Amino acid sequence: MKRHPLRNIIKLHIKEHSSIYLFVSILFMMGIIFGAIVVNSMSISQKQDLFLYLSRFFGQVSQGEFASANEMFLQSYFHQLKYIGLMWILGISIIGLPVILVLLFLKGIVVGFTVGFLVNQLGWNGFVLSVVAVLPQNIIIIPAFVIIGTVAISFSLRLIGQLFVKRTNLPFKQLFAKYVGLAFVICCVVGFASAFEAYSSPMLMKQVIGTIIK
Numbered sequence: 001m002k003r004h005p006l007r008n009i010i011k012l013h014i015k016e017h018s019s020i021y022l023f024v025s026i027l028f029m030m031g032i033i034f035g036a037i038v039v040n041s042m043s044i045s046q047k048q049d050l051f052l053y054l055s056r057f058f059g060q061v062s063q064g065e066f067a068s069a070n071e072m073f074l075q076s077y078f079h080q081l082k083y084i085g086l087m088w089i090l091g092i093s094i095i096g097l098p099v100i101l102v103l104l105f106l107k108g109i110v111v112g113f114t115v116g117f118l119v120n121q122l123g124w125n126g127f128v129l130s131v132v133a134v135l136p137q138n139i140i141i142i143p144a145f146v147i148i149g150t151v152a153i154s155f156s157l158r159l160i161g162q163l164f165v166k167r168t169n170l171p172f173k174q175l176f177a178k179y180v181g182l183a184f185v186i187c188c189v190v191g192f193a194s195a196f197e198a199y200s201s202p203m204l205m206k207q208v209i210g211t212i213i214k
Helices: 005-016 018-041 043-060 070-092 096-122 124-133 134-164 171-197 203-214
Strands: none
Touching: 005 018, 005 124, 018 096, 018 134, 043 096, 070 096, 070 134, 070 171, 096 124, 096 134, 124 134, 124 203, 171 203
16 A cells, blocks of 8 residues: 555645634635625726726737736736745744734735626626636635645744743744745745746637627
């Protein structure tokens, strides 16, 4: 019988942090729902102004007038890295725990608002556009943020426990090494999502927007 050490490590990790994963996932989903609700609470003039800007963007995409793929990749990747890096730093700052939760909630709001607005304004076409423009990279990005958020919260809680309980047997160096290693892996994974967003999504968006404009 073959052993799968990586699979066992992942299972053990999820088991040890299952309650935090559940909490973070629910928090993220609440952010998505809240973002969709915000769309419905917008005034008609606000929706019209935003849709006018979106229509201009659609026109540019349909004509191929958007930034180069390399530029889009760098912008997307560094944006995600800054978000991940901020949560990572907050995880070792002890007092940053509440801010990590806020950042995760805000990330959910952005996703929910984007999809909600497209569907609200374009109906079925907006849903299709969301599938090709928002969903693919977020299939990778959302789990990545949930993982880094969970690990950052867990690390922060361990530091708080060390500070107040004074446990001398806590393997801090080993935990910190794992914390750094996981952050590096997440950064690499997010790179794939940013690459898809930059090199594949514009072509898919152009095809879908072409049918919408027609």
